[in-house]
Amino acid sequence: MSNIVVDKSKVPWWVSNVIVPLVNLTLALLVSGLFVFIAGENPIEAVKLIIYGSFGYIQGFAYTLYYTTNFIFTGLAFAVAFHCRLFNIGGEGQAYIGGLGVFLVAINLSFLPVPIVWLLAIFGAFLFGAAWAYIPAYLQSKRGSHVVITTIMFNFIASSLMIFLLVDVIRDTNQMAPHTVKLPEEIWLPSFEAFSGILGIKIRYSPLNLTFLLAIASLFFVWFLVWKTKWGYEMRAVGHNTQAAIYAGISPHKNIIIAMCISGGLAGLLGVNEILGVSHKIQAGFPAGYGFTGIAVALMGRNHPIGILPAAFLFGILYQGGSEVTFEMPNITRYMFVAVQGLIILFSGALENLFRPQIESFFVRRLNREVNA
Amino acid sequence: MEFLSDIASLINSTLRISTPLVFAAMAGIFAERSGVIDFSLEGKMLMAAFVAAVGSYYLGNPWLGLLLAIIVCVCLSMLHGFASVTHKGDQVVSCVAINILIIGLTTALAAAWFGQAGLTPTLNEDQRFLEIHLPFSDALRDIPVIGTLYSDILSGHYIFVYLAYLSVPLVFWIVFKTSFGLRLRAVGENPSAVDTAGINVFTMRYKALAINGVLIAFAGAHLSTAVNANFFREMSAGRGYLALAAMIFGKWHPKTALIACLLFGFTDALQIRLQGVELPAIGEIPVQLIQAIPYVLTVVLLAGFVGKAIAPNAIGQPYIKER
Numbered sequence: 001m002s003n004i005v006v007d008k009s010k011v012p013w014w015v016s017n018v019i020v021p022l023v024n025l026t027l028a029l030l031v032s033g034l035f036v037f038i039a040g041e042n043p044i045e046a047v048k049l050i051i052y053g054s055f056g057y058i059q060g061f062a063y064t065l066y067y068t069t070n071f072i073f074t075g076l077a078f079a080v081a082f083h084c085r086l087f088n089i090g091g092e093g094q095a096y097i098g099g100l101g102v103f104l105v106a107i108n109l110s111f112l113p114v115p116i117v118w119l120l121a122i123f124g125a126f127l128f129g130a131a132w133a134y135i136p137a138y139l140q141s142k143r144g145s146h147v148v149i150t151t152i153m154f155n156f157i158a159s160s161l162m163i164f165l166l167v168d169v170i171r172d173t174n175q176m177a178p179h180t181v182k183l184p185e186e187i188w189l190p191s192f193e194a195f196s197g198i199l200g201i202k203i204r205y206s207p208l209n210l211t212f213l214l215a216i217a218s219l220f221f222v223w224f225l226v227w228k229t230k231w232g233y234e235m236r237a238v239g240h241n242t243q244a245a246i247y248a249g250i251s252p253h254k255n256i257i258i259a260m261c262i263s264g265g266l267a268g269l270l271g272v273n274e275i276l277g278v279s280h281k282i283q284a285g286f287p288a289g290y291g292f293t294g295i296a297v298a299l300m301g302r303n304h305p306i307g308i309l310p311a312a313f314l315f316g317i318l319y320q321g322g323s324e325v326t327f328e329m330p331n332i333t334r335y336m337f338v339a340v341q342g343l344i345i346l347f348s349g350a351l352e353n354l355f356r357p358q359i360e361s362f363f364v365r366r367l368n369r370e371v372n373a
Numbered sequence: 374m375e376f377l378s379d380i381a382s383l384i385n386s387t388l389r390i391s392t393p394l395v396f397a398a399m400a401g402i403f404a405e406r407s408g409v410i411d412f413s414l415e416g417k418m419l420m421a422a423f424v425a426a427v428g429s430y431y432l433g434n435p436w437l438g439l440l441l442a443i444i445v446c447v448c449l450s451m452l453h454g455f456a457s458v459t460h461k462g463d464q465v466v467s468c469v470a471i472n473i474l475i476i477g478l479t480t481a482l483a484a485a486w487f488g489q490a491g492l493t494p495t496l497n498e499d500q501r502f503l504e505i506h507l508p509f510s511d512a513l514r515d516i517p518v519i520g521t522l523y524s525d526i527l528s529g530h531y532i533f534v535y536l537a538y539l540s541v542p543l544v545f546w547i548v549f550k551t552s553f554g555l556r557l558r559a560v561g562e563n564p565s566a567v568d569t570a571g572i573n574v575f576t577m578r579y580k581a582l583a584i585n586g587v588l589i590a591f592a593g594a595h596l597s598t599a600v601n602a603n604f605f606r607e608m609s610a611g612r613g614y615l616a617l618a619a620m621i622f623g624k625w626h627p628k629t630a631l632i633a634c635l636l637f638g639f640t641d642a643l644q645i646r647l648q649g650v651e652l653p654a655i656g657e658i659p660v661q662l663i664q665a666i667p668y669v670l671t672v673v674l675l676a677g678f679v680g681k682a683i684a685p686n687a688i689g690q691p692y693i694k695e696r
Contacts, residue, residue, distance in 0.1 A: 342474025350467035
């Protein structure tokens with residue numbers, strides 16, 4: 001299998017960046033179908049439900065885009081750190097703490113004019129998320145503690161810390177459940193309902209809000225930062241070959257810290273969507289696995305914003321369509337979609353070279369034939 | 374006397390709580406000594422817990438459940454090997470994939486098959502492992518010191534507890550005293566030298582991963598068919614990562630890894646004891662913060678305030694045979 005040697009320079013970009021990822025995705029979805037079958041449901045019916053749930057009606061589609069927003073943030077978060085060869089699997093905890101940042105800024109500064117509160121709250125989310133990623137980054141760079149273990153531990157610690165705060169410190173004392181009070185309505189981010197009225201569509205409720213545009217802006221921000229700035233170049237150099245980077249006078253320590261802080265900050269922005277946009281309060285466990293899904297999104301999108309956008313959208317479809325499936329099919333729970341994420345990470349990340357040589361050589365041979373003919 | 378029995382029960386629970394960590398750390402030593410990173414201990418432990426619980430529920434025998442768990446965990450280790458040894462995929466990505474896949478799959482299947490929110494049915498006495506009372510433990514209980522040591526600390530554990538501590542000298546012997554162990558360590562340090570000596574690097578890594586799968590299955594079975602009588606969602610609760618941290622802290626060496634596991638176990642046992650207790654000067658610590666102590670300790674230990682850990686030289690790198 002590995003005997004096939006392909007001249008990389010002859011492989012067209014769309015083969016390695018479009019065809020191969022699509023083949024890997026198809027494999028992951030086929031195995032997912034098998035799992036659905038094992039759980040005692042019809043996979044084809046499940047696919048129909050997913051498509052109907054995510055595209056079939058305007059409210060469903062709005063939900064799809066709302067999930068997409070979250071996945072863009074967490075996907076970008078993983079991708080930025082990955083370019084420095086850091087596995088930030090702590091997006092979950094960074095998002096949780098980022099939510100705290102949004103809430104604290106918004107509740108304390110709600111007297112300020114509206115767009116300024118928003119900007120400060122976004123900044124707060126970024127800062128808190130970045131701060132939570134700073135310690136693992138520091139320990140990785142100075143003490144060599146593997147960032148995978150420390151970020152996972154920081155997920156657990158964030159969860160304990162937030163539950164403690166929600167139960168004992170910032171709980172809405174009029175309620176039994178551990179969540180905070182609601183933010184004043186004036187500073188909520190406008191939701192899609194408001195826009196849909198202008199467009200002449202009437203929908204009852206939609207979690208989609210202005211944060212979607214922030215997510216799109218983040219895609220451009222990451223693209224510019226990683227590929228168009230000196231710092232992005234240095235960071236990728238450290239990730240690619242640390243020794244060579246040191247020889248070129250680039251500090252790995254500085255770049256590890258910056259990469260992780262930006263990564264954590266991007267994960268923190270999830271809090272903007274969830275708290276300023278949707279629930280307007282901190283609820284226990286609000287990151288709900290979005291941080292982990294970001295890993296799958298980034299690996300599927302080949303860690304590039306252009307790939308992350310469709311990957312995030314695909315996961316939006318899976319999430320929204322998935323909730324339709326869990327509603328209609330009693331044997332399928334949302335955990336089935338966690339398993340699907342695992343399969344997507346497996347096939348588009350770890351096993352990405354499974355069929356790559358065959359596919360690439362197939363296309364190279366075909367193109368050669370065309371040239372010769 | 375009450376103080377003494379407190380200490381005895383603390384040591385007793387330390388031994389019990391450390392058990393899955395010890396198995397997982399020993400499993401980690403095999404994989405990582407051969408040059409393969411294994412963060413998927415967490416997922417495999419969870420899978421073993423699920424398979425052991427479901428297996429012994431249907432087959433009526435916990436040993437058959439354990440056997441199934443071993444088979445499934447070895448398969449998962451082979452999957453990790455297939456992705457990261459054969460296809461030279463990223464080892465960390467492969468582990469993360471396995472962990473997320475297992476978290477989803479176990480809970481989804483438990484819900485689909487048993488209809489409860491990620492729980493498997495409670496096992497009866499025939500379907501689970503029971504505590505073993507060593508001979509004469511009742512008779513010796515009243516003798517001071519020896520009685521406490523023998524009857525309250527050493528006796529009355531599940532079989533896995535004894536197996537875990539027996540596995541440590543066994544792993545030490547295999548890794549450091551046999552030719553297999555020498556090859557294993559060499560493959561992790563300098564695979565091309567091993568290849569030159571005519572030993573197949575890939576086969577060695579697959580063998581190491583197979584042993585890794587067997588050991589981690591015991592950890593999972595301990596959780597779901599011994600200390601608990603069923604599987605519940607995410608019941609491994611980060612133990613795979615704790616064990617890996619213990620192994621790193623123990624410098625990839627069975628004896629020191631054991632000490633680190635016991636330290637984690639002790640912290641966890643202490644954490645459970647401290648819940649709801651008024652401490653002098655501090656008062657009662659909120660339970661959420663106490664529960665975070667093992668995780669904080671992991672970070673502190675990994676930060677290497679007790680000396681830098683040096684990993685096997687070739688760890689994390691797929692071996693590419695030159696032609």
